[in-house]
Amino acid sequence: MKLLVVGSVAFDAIETPFGKTDKILGGAATYIGITSSILGVKSGIVSVVGGDFPQEHLDMFTDREVNIEGIEIVKEGKTFFWSGKYHNDLNTRDTLATEVNVLENFDPKIPDSMQDAEILLLGNLHPGVQLSVLEKMNNRPKLVILDTMNFWMDCAWDILMDMIAKTDVITINDEEARQLSGEYSLVKAAKKIHAMGPEYVIIKKGEHGALLFHDGKVFAIPALPLEDVFDPTGAGDTFAGGFAAYLAKKGKIDFDTMKSALIVGSAMASFTVEKFGTQRIEEVNESDMFSRLRQFKELTTFDIELQ
Numbered sequence: 001m002k003l004l005v006v007g008s009v010a011f012d013a014i015e016t017p018f019g020k021t022d023k024i025l026g027g028a029a030t031y032i033g034i035t036s037s038i039l040g041v042k043s044g045i046v047s048v049v050g051g052d053f054p055q056e057h058l059d060m061f062t063d064r065e066v067n068i069e070g071i072e073i074v075k076e077g078k079t080f081f082w083s084g085k086y087h088n089d090l091n092t093r094d095t096l097a098t099e100v101n102v103l104e105n106f107d108p109k110i111p112d113s114m115q116d117a118e119i120l121l122l123g124n125l126h127p128g129v130q131l132s133v134l135e136k137m138n139n140r141p142k143l144v145i146l147d148t149m150n151f152w153m154d155c156a157w158d159i160l161m162d163m164i165a166k167t168d169v170i171t172i173n174d175e176e177a178r179q180l181s182g183e184y185s186l187v188k189a190a191k192k193i194h195a196m197g198p199e200y201v202i203i204k205k206g207e208h209g210a211l212l213f214h215d216g217k218v219f220a221i222p223a224l225p226l227e228d229v230f231d232p233t234g235a236g237d238t239f240a241g242g243f244a245a246y247l248a249k250k251g252k253i254d255f256d257t258m259k260s261a262l263i264v265g266s267a268m269a270s271f272t273v274e275k276f277g278t279q280r281i282e283e284v285n286e287s288d289m290f291s292r293l294r295q296f297k298e299l300t301t302f303d304i305e306l307q
């Protein structure tokens, strides 16, 4: 299956307890595109950058066979810029700057070559932009996956609700699930979110893994315990990218395939956090992925006598 990704392609400046970076390559769609290419899945990105965006980054996508016909370049504009600083626990961060720049008037255009995508992954963007992408598809994709965040709950609630109603799979973190549903219990939160539209609800719990809810069932996975977490930026996007790309690779959309997809997402995210920005995930190949999946299997498999 083909995967269409809509999201930011950006510059990030990141500060963690271990150091800081100047402007480096970032953006949700960037992490998702790189991750899909590691799985060998045909993906295409719809996004916008400014004239300041280096050709070498665009070439990186092309070298990975990520279709970038849908990345518009606004020559006189500046690329979206985000800057964040992580606290010592690395679970919380402060946003230091968000310069929306060319994303402000982003009018996504879907290239003909991606109109037949069966899976659509809507990365974290204004829900109005996410909705417009869905409306511009000639046929509704088989699966619509939505990533969103608390910011849009605060400032674009109604349109976010319209978007969620048209979503098959939503991925959000635990705090966002609580804010969206008004429920503290994640089980109750998932029930309320199902009622808003999505058949599948994925709640991410950072270093504690993720939960998948569907049709009265729940599946839980841990995150791989890592000795050193260097920079969590992009972990959520890499997770969503691994999840969506695995479904695209298998060509199957059901609860059991999604369980494995969740593991792949979590394994891929465990690479991203090991170095700044996209540095680590850009080094990863298919065999690295398989060895980490083996580690996951060892971490989660056990025998137990039930009598």
Ligand code: AMP
Residues within 6 Å of the ligand: 008, 010, 011, 012, 026, 027, 028, 081, 082, 098, 124, 125, 126, 232, 233, 234, 235, 236, 237, 238
């Ligand atoms: P994550 O760490 O998974 O939340 O994603 C971090 C990435 O999201 C960074 O590379 C940023 O460039 C990008 N990002 C941050 N804020 C926004 C926003 N408001 N809209 C789109 N992308 C964003």
